[in-house]
Amino acid sequence: MKRATAAGALSLTAVLLFQLAAPSPAHADEWRDKEYWLTDYGITEAWKKTQGEGVKVAVIDTGIDPSHPDLAGAVSGGTDVSGAGDPRGARGLGVNPEHGTLVATLLAGRGHTDSGSGDSEDSADSGDSADAKDSGDKDKEKYDGPGNGPDGIIGVAPKAELLSVSAWIGGSNPGGVPIDDQLPNAVRWAVDSGAKVINMSLGSSSTAWPESWDDAFLYAEQNDVVIVAAAGNRGVGMIQVGAPATIPGVLTVAGLDRQGKASWDSSSEGISIGVAAPAENLVGGLPNGPARYAEWSGTSAAAPLVSGVAALIRSAHPELSAAQVINRIITTAKDGGAPGRDTLYGYGIVDANAAVNANVPAVAANPLGTIEEWIRIHRRGEAPAAPESEPPAGPAVPDIPEPQVPVAAEPYLEEDPVPAALVLGFGGLILLVGTAGTIAVLRVRRSGRAVPEPGTEGPPEGGEREKAPAELV
Structure with a gap:
């Protein structure tokens, strides 16, 4: 019963975790112009140092369409954990099959030149198509910016490699594998396939998670992998953050509106929130067909922006551990809301440029906790471990003198x-x-x-x- 409840809750919120606008066949360069977060959140500045080269990011979602023009060369591998999808994770599954491609383009989209927009079928004849291709090739030769061209969606880490892990999220899985088994299998495959960052734009209405997830998240932690998860959306009933975003050590992402304030509909609230990122008025790529772009909102879209920042850090600073990568993201975040950490913004608003380039002291442990410690205490019932070393010496404590014993004073002889x-x-x-x-x-x-005399009545005796x-x- 517990397993079934957890799976159902996860399916429901994953289905509703984003709001998809009606797709539009507009030219791709119009979509690039809508990516306000690239400049507003320090991403274009961070590109001067790195664009995510050499880092693999696993997207555990509904599947990624690698044929999208903005994902050409971005997807280097994949698998299916549902039993019902493409073996390479290349086909969208479930009631929202486009979700994975939307996430992938925001994270590591590479853009393209106009000839790859997918609109060639609207041309009058094949000759027009050839002319468009020649024009596109010339545009690509002239282009010296990030990614593959000036049009379409460019992600936060346009040179990172994507690993697509398709899962059946929402509805009845025809493959027969329960979600409680799909997710841990997905995490393990991602780790074994070389992912240094895992994006999970899905969530549960429960703060708890099945015990079957413990070992997989521990496996990722022990293999130095950063896991980023969406906080969920208040607009669909997720008032508080749910699993996997409540798992210790996971970097949980809340959502912001266009003005950089905590979003009412496209975010939720919880003590596990680590950082906040844009979640409204976003755009992304759609799988299949000529109309390949859409506007969307939700922490499903905010999470890949932060996963992209993690990829930039891991590319620029390959020597850093996962704990240090997370620490850089949260300590360089700009404070939002109440001073210090809070339940809406976490440590603050993500700043990609600062996260990549700031001088941040190293840490020995993940500031968001560890699943290993949580398992030991909550699953095994063991007491918290004592500190391995003495705490650093604080300020010297002043000596307290021994109490003075009073001594009788000599009589005062002079007149006062x-x-x-x-x-x-x-x-x-x-x-x-x-x-x-x-x-x-x-x-x-x-x-x-x-x-x-007191107590006598009448005259004294004898008189x-x-x-x-x-x-x-």
């Missing part, structure tokens, strides 16, 4: 006007009270009336009561 006045004052008061009492007694005695003189009445 203040204490003398106090003593004299009290002496005068006592003398005054004594004198007043004496006068009162004499007056009573003159009156001829004896003062009985009569003395009569008081009349003048004293």
